[in-house]
Amino acid sequence: MIELNELSFTYENSREGVSQLRRINLHVKKGELILLAGKSGCGKTTLTRVLNGLCPQFYPGKLTGNYRLDGQDALKMPVHQLGTMAGSVFQDPRSQFFATNTTDEIALGMENIPLERTVIHERVKTVCAQMNIARLLDRRIFPLSSGEKQLLAIASVCAMEPKVIVMDEPSANLDSNAMVRLGILLYRLKEAGHTIVLSEHRFHYVRDSFDRLVLMENGELSTIYSHDEALKLSEDQLTGMGLRPFDAPAFQVGGAFQSEPDDTLQVSEISCMLDGRQILDEISFSARSGKILAIAGPNGAGKSTLCRTITGLYRAMGTVQIDGEYLKRKQRTRNSFFVQQDSDYQLYAPTVLDEFFIGKKETSSLKEDALGRLREMGMDEFQNRHPASLSGGQKQRLLLTIAAASRKNLLVFDEPTSGLDGYNMRLTVKLFKQLAREGRCILLITHDMDLIAEAADCVIYIEQGTLRYCRNIMRKI
Incomplete structure (x- = not known):
């Protein structure tokens, strides 16, 4: 189905003419599911x-x-002909939307083929049932959470039933249940004869259905493993290659997290309405310095809205205390640093290094600190690059280093490992633990069970805008 022979590609105006792809040779059979992996x-x-x-x-x-x-x-x-044969799910789903209504977006690709109206209706109904996203039909796209947008993008491509489906990090913002359903959908598409190329850092949801693991390094195909060969790789071998494990992590939660009067962050009865819908309903919890609190829950539960409210980006009912002081919205924004899911919204400077000096006077000590932070995250070689030229994972790591250098006591990260491979995920965990030791209060909105298992001290679970529980993480199993 796919034949690549001696394929090389260099972006126009690429620095020093460095090629992004070098002599790629890969043949993919009809009905194969290929896992494309490697460092960001x-x-x-x-x-x-x-x-x-x-x-x-x-x-x-x-x-x-x-x-x-x-x-x-x-x-x-x-x-347009190639697009009907090879459907694509991008790393950033916003960049592939053309409609403002969810149902229209799923149907649009099929209308352009074009298919009969009755066929379009039937396929929309079928794919939404398979992915359990009927609740997203006839909704405005813009207010959806990032995970819901990702599900919508996947549905719009799968409904077209192209011969080849190319997916770039489709699970990045999906909750655990949605990831399992995606795995089932991919298995059904594979069994129906579709060829799937899956660029991914998380493997466990396709553990039993992929055919080959294709490992890339510096623009080249370094190694190709069969399914059985890949599953025989030890945890140490996978770690050495910068990959995540094939098995989902397991850990225990137990013992209610007890709020203390001197906790750094005190959130009381936060309620929020957006787009005519109740997003948050009287949520109360606390977090303390030196600890890492994970905020989990299904897509669309209100996790990002909660943290935007805490950091003063949204208006809401309720109160927020930081270091014992009730703060208004603008005060909360000044006293916290919020790294959003969409990194492009927070990068403005002409170079990576200049991002650290926005709103500040550049000094030798600030520059030295910035370079040290970049070095810790393996980003120092990109200091003179334009942020827009970085990969999605590299942008994430850049924002993490900027947050660390901000000296703010309350740091909030929304899906900080969504585009990160195993190696850089572990670097990120190391950074979070270092910041916690410095006395920072850290909140992580995440669906990444690897991150929760490795980094979090406690977890709160939000469902349908309501706090279900707040627990300590006892230990990794």
């Missing part, structure tokens, strides 16, 4: 863009070598 920035996203025709037709650059799709020369295909 290794070229996975660029390879998916070649497969769906975005490189070089929308991302200009020099492409050499051969790419055949179902026996045809894909490099000579019009992009």
Whole structure:
């Protein structure tokens, strides 16, 4: 189905002419599910863009070598023809939406093929039932959570039933149940004969259904493992390759987290309405310095809204105390640092290093601290790069270092490991623990069970805008 021979690609104006893909040779059979893995920035996203025709037709650059799709020369295909054969789910689902209504978005691709109206209705109904997202139909797209947007993007592509489905980090913002349903959907599509290329850092939801693990390093294919060979890799071997384990982590929670009067953060009866819907309903909890609190719950539960309220970005009923003082919205914004899910919203400077000096006077001590923080996260080599040229995972790590350098006592991170491989996830855990030892109060909104198991001291669970429980994490099993 897919034949890549001596394929190389270099983005236009790439620094020093460095190629993002170098001599890629890969053949994928019809009905195969290929796991594409490797450290952030290794070229996975660029390879998916070649497969769906975005490189070089929308991302200009020099492409050499051969790419055949179902026996045809894909490099000579019009992009609209290639788009019907190879459907794509992007790392950032916002970048592939064309409608404002969810049902219209799922139907749009099928209308452009075009399919009969009755077929479109039936496919929308079927894919929504398979993914359990009927609740998202006939909704405005913009107020949806990032996870709900990701589910919508997946549904819109799968409903078209293309021969090849290319997915770039589709599980990044999905809760555990949604991830399991995605795994089931991919298995059904594979059994129906669809070829799937899955660029992913989390493997456990396709543990039993993938055919080969393709490992990339510095723009090249370094190793290809069969399914059985990949599952025989030890935890130490996977760690050495910068990958996450194939098994989901297991840990125990137990013992209610007891609030203390001197806790750094005191949140009392927070309620919030957005877009005519009740998002949060009288949520109260506390968090303390030197501890890492994970905020978990299904997609659309209100986790991001809660943290935007705490940090003063949203208006809401209720009160927030930081260090024993009741603070208004603007005061909370000044006393906290919130790293959002969408990193592009928080990067403004012309270089990576300049991001640390926004709103500050550049001094030698500040520059030294910034370079030290970048070095800790393996980002110092990018100090003179424009932030927009970084990969999704690299942008995440940049914002983590900026937050660490801010000296704010309350740090809030929304899905901080959504685009991170195993190696950089572990670097991030190390950074969080270091910040906690410095006495910072850290909140992590996350669906990443690896992150919760490795980093969190306690967890609160939110469902349908209501706090269900607050527990200590006892130990990893």
